[in-house]
Amino acid sequence: MKLAIASDIHGSKTCCAALLERFERSGAEKLxxxxxxxxxxxxxxxxxxxxPKAVADLLNAYADRIICIKGNCDSEVDQMVLDFPxxxxxxxxxxxxxxxxxxxGHRGMDSLPLKGVSIVFSGxxxxxxxxxxxxxxxANPGSVSIPKNGTPKGFILWxxxxxxxxxxxxxxxxxxxx
Numbered sequence: 276m277k278l279a280i281a282s283d284i285h286g287s288k289t290c291c292a293a294l295l296e297r298f299e300r301s302g303a304e305k306l307x308x309x310x311x312x313x314x315x316x317x318x319x320x321x322x323x324x325x326x327p328k329a330v331a332d333l334l335n336a337y338a339d340r341i342i343c344i345k346g347n348c349d350s351e352v353d354q355m356v357l358d359f360p361x362x363x364x365x366x367x368x369x370x371x372x373x374x375x376x377x378x379x380g381h382r383g384m385d386s387l388p389l390k391g392v393s394i395v396f397s398g399x400x401x402x403x404x405x406x407x408x409x410x411x412x413x414a415n416p417g418s419v420s421i422p423k424n425g426t427p428k429g430f431i432l433w434x435x436x437x438x439x440x441x442x443x444x445x446x447x448x449x450x451x452x453x
Contacts (some may be wrong), residue, residue, distance in 0.1 A: 282309035282398025287420035289324030293443045309398035310346020310379035322420040331356040347381040393433035
C-alpha cells in the first residue's frame with residue numbers, strides 16, 4: 276500500500292489544499308496525519324491561509340482515506356467538525372510486512388513500546404527526521420504549513436519499500452530504504 280504521511284497543518288487552507296493535490300497526484304491510497312490539524316497553538320503565529328473550517332471541509336472530502344493521530348493542538352471540539360477519528364494518540368500501521376508506530380511526538384520518544392516496530396512516524400517538531408536509533412527508523416515529515424530550521428513544507432511518501440521526503444512543490448529531498 277502506498278501511503279502519504281504528513282503533520283502539522285495548523286489550520287492552513289492553502290497548505291492543506293497543496294498537500295491534498297500532491298496526495299492525489301502521488302496515487303497514495305491512504306493519508307496518515309500525525310496531528311495538529313486545525314489550530315495553530317499558542318507557540319505559532321497564524322500560518323498562510325489560516326482557515327480551520329475550510330481545512331475541515333477539505334479533509335472531510337477524504338475521510339475514508341485518512342488515518343489521523345491527535346496532536347497537542349487538537350481537541351475534542353475538533354472531532355465535532357471532522358468526519359474521521361482524530362482522538363487516538365497512537366496507531367499501528369502494517370504495510371508490506373513492516374510495522375510502524377504513528378504518534379504526534381509531543382510526549383517524547385524515550386518510553387515508546389517498540390517491540391516489533393520498524394518505523395516510528397512522528398510530527399510535532401516541524402523539522403524532518405530521517406534517522407535510525409536502536410534499529411528503528413525515526414521518520415518525521417516536518418510541517419505542511421510552518422516548517423522550522425529552513426526545511427521545506429513537506430510530507431513523506433511510503434512506497435515500494437522506501438520512505439521519500441517530498442516538498443509540497445514535488446521535490447524529493449530525502450529517502451530511506453526500509
